[in-house]
Amino acid sequence: MRRFAGFFAALSLFGWFCAAPAWAEPGEGRADLLARQLKQNPVQVTDHEPRAIPEGAAERIEKALSTLGEPFFAVVETSGLYDMEKARPRELIPLLHDRLRKDGVYLVVDSSGSGEARQYGGSRPVEDAWRAARRELPYDADVVRHVELFAEILRAPDVNARIEASRKAPEPEYESASEKRDRAEMTALAAGSVLGGLAMIILMSFTSGRKKARR
Missing domain, CATH: 1.20.5 (Single alpha-helices involved in coiled-coils or other helix-helix interfaces)
Known part of the structure; x- marks a missing residue:
């Protein structure tokens, strides 16, 4: 039996590595939970620290994104987007798309408007439009106003010109x-x-x- 002890130990260690990939993919479980919630409602706003997000935020965000005329999925959190134990927005969005298997506009942001925007199955400049909205708004603007301006920019007759104009505009004073x-x-x-x-x-x-x- 001693002869095979090392073999069984190595086999157990190999099995442990194969059975524990969860920590290698931060946000896997969180993406599953959010995807289930997004299937019920395409806008998910966390209920933590309610003062950080205005009342009726989910309804206003849904109304603004509905004007784009395509599917959308938005996750708004108050804090912790860049927690080391969580997937960052840029990493979480592909995970959500993989679970939902639907194209459209995806947003993962916090109460200040920090985060990411991405589109699947289209060519709209959503990432640039999100950054343009951030440049045009004052620093203390809430996430709802950010989403509303983001949708307004994407609906502009010449969206690229609108984005370019925001790059040339002076930064709002903090x-x-x-x-x-x-x-x-x-x-x-x-x-x-x-x-x-x-x-x-x-x-x-x-x-x-x-x-x-x-x-």
Whole structure:
């Protein structure tokens, strides 16, 4: 038996490698789950952190993509798109297409609009249109507005010209939440100073007028 111990150990190790390919393909199980959900509804929006995605997002996204006149499948998540344990959007989209076996426009994005767009069975410049929408929108635009503009760009009479124009347009200025708050406070302070100054001028004029009247 000792003579065959090494052989059986090697055979078991070989069987383990053959039976465990799941970790070699990140997102396999996730793709299966999402594909089942997409068969029921072509737009899937995660219910985690609901504040990150506006109310009625799924309905608005479906309405926007319906204007393209072809099948579409969209997955919107709030975070974790680039988690090392998950397939990245560029990797997940082919997995979803493989399971659904349907051509059309595929989107895998997060609540900020970061992610990927791809088309199967067509020649529309969906990847360029997705990037163009991102360039045209302010940084704080939500994913629904991003999808709506994406669909609008693809419906443009000359979509390539629209995409090229977005490349030449200046990048929108980024303003963080703290910068917005500071700007609002400075505006309020300036307005208060102006009103205070006007009130002081009026009061001084009134006082001066009364003194002259007494004289």
